Amino acid sequence: MAFEGLSERLQSTIQKIKGKGKVTEADVKQMMREVRLALIEADVNLKVVKDFVKRVSERAVGAEVMKSLTPGQQVIKIVKDELTELMGGEHSQIKFNPKPPTVIMMVGLQGAGKTTTSGKLANLLRKKYNRKPLLVAADVYRPAAIKQLETLGKQLAIPVFSLGTDVSPVKIAEEAIEHAKKEHYDVVIIDTAGRLHIDEELMDELKNIRAIKEPDEVFLVVDAMTGQDAVNVAQSFNEAIGITGVILTKLDGDTRGGAALSIRAVTEKPIKFVGMGEKMDALEPFHPERMASRILGMGDVLSLIEKAQATVDAEKAKELEEKFKTQNFTFDDFVDQLKAVRKMGPLEDILKMLPGFNKIKGLNNIQIDEKQIDRLEAIVYSMTPEERAHPEIINASRKKRIAKGSGTSIQDVNRLLKQFEDMKKMMKQMMSMTQGKGKKKMKIPGLDSFFKF
Structure with missing residues (x-):
């Protein structure tokens, strides 16, 4: 499960300070040393770790803690608040276009789970938001990707727009949006091509698709299990084409959680959704406060x-x-x-x-x-x-x-x-x-x- 190691280390650390009637600067320093190690082990970006520890330390030795009747509890609250802020503060909603269709571009490298996530997102938008989505197969370089999207569409009873592999992705996206307007689909999800690594050709193609009609959302799909690489990929895509949010896949796997804790701080773009399993309903809106509670062992009753x-x-x-x-x-x-x-x-x-x-x-x-x-x-x-x-x-x-x-x-x-x-x-x-x-x-x-x- 994601955050397992980080969660255990942080919970062990905060237990030592929890019941203290008085918290000294030495206590805070020792706690922050352990928190720093826990975050580094979780593969969190080093600059993010440094900034996080500095912010918590400054607040933890401030008057709000030292004069509190329950200083240990106050320090824990500060850690939770800062963890929440680190992951984006509040849940970031999808920006639906008041004049449908809402256009969502799905981008990312090969192997991150982009096509499957496109299907999961369409399913979620239909069930949770009562939308009428249209999936668009724009990865013309991998016939298997088109077939996979069509299979998912059939399984979910969600239509898939495809023109095969002989038409340019730009033309496919253009015609799909027109088709959606005629047939009254209110969300268009474009599954674009990925590459094994970031290259200029991929970025140019994505820019051209984006130029047809300014998309309402550009979601980067990244594999949480790749750790710091996920952060580097997010930074590169954001600088090249501009993303509006991130979808983390495989957050249910044996991952240390560093990507989830670093992406927002490095790119300043929110994590919108997280993949929590293989099933087609295993995509959840990302709530920073709830995730911080889970990491610190406080539960997540709302979810x-x-x-x-x-x-x-x-x-x-x-x-x-x-x-x-x-x-x-x-x-x-x-x-x-x-x-x-x-x-x-x-x-x-x-x-x-x-x-x-x-x-x-x-x-x-x-x-x-x-x-x-x-x-x-x-x-x-x-x-x-x-x-x-x-x-x-x-x-x-x-x-x-x-x-x-x-x-x-x-x-x-x-x-x-x-x-x-x-x-x-x-x-x-x-x-x-x-x-x-x-x-x-x-x-x-x-x-x-x-x-x-």
Whole structure:
């Protein structure tokens, strides 16, 4: 996961200062030394590191901290504020043209994931922004790129404008915009050609496409896993043709996060979106403040809520709430919830969005095997409808039959039954808390065993 190493180092560093009743300049100096090392290890641009450490240090030894009743907390807030500012401050919205179509040029080097990202962006604009996009295949040098875009368009049911490989990219872009006006497409996404490296020919072609009609957005697609190279590519494209924003791909991979923390500072262009997986809905708007919270282990509840809203049916959620209230939650409901949660993405990533999750011993580096979830579902599907509705009737002979039918053991069946009861107890506690019946700290029974299934 992106920022893993940086996140661990920064969280470890701020824990040392968090509860201090008094923070000295020596404390701040020591903390900044560790923060500096953490950022360098994350492959953050050296000038960016130097400026960041200087800004945090100046604020951390200022009057706002030294005179505070909770100086440790104040220093953490400063680190979070400066991290947020480093990545752009506020979320940068797409500039939609009041006179459609909005024209978006997708540029970048070969291998960054430009064509796939074009499809993901079209899908996002249709779903989240209620737009009617048209994809344009303008990479005439790679027939495979045209075919790939057409395949993605078919998969997403989004039209693709293509004139093959014998027409110039400039002509294709020109005709695509005219076609969009006639057919009332309100967004045109032009997938331009990439190269293995930056060259004058590529830049000239991009300038000529740009000259047809000033695009509303020029998005540079860069691979987050290339670290500082991504920053250098962004700087070169920005100087040559002028970009309006960056889309970082593979931010879910084993990347140190240096590109995300450096690009904005070096190019002064915002990161607009981030690719968080292979699926066609795995493109997210980039929120600097939420990312800073994730890095510092403070969770990201807003993104979690947005993911849930996008995947959970409102009527079903209301129905489920009633079942929790009346204690009528069944194994069928349990499987429905598993499916809904899985749609939101990898479970370990979802859990890490919960505030304080990093502090639960043994769960910080959790990796949940999706096959374990398949086994849970297999056990439930081996039950009869009556058993799923009333698990209390499941006796020794029924357990034996369920285990055999699901290819698991009787111990596995027993464990799931216990986890299900623990889950019901937890939901009952949560419901009573939301209804104001007691303010005791909530314990989550069986949480640790649930992930060891």
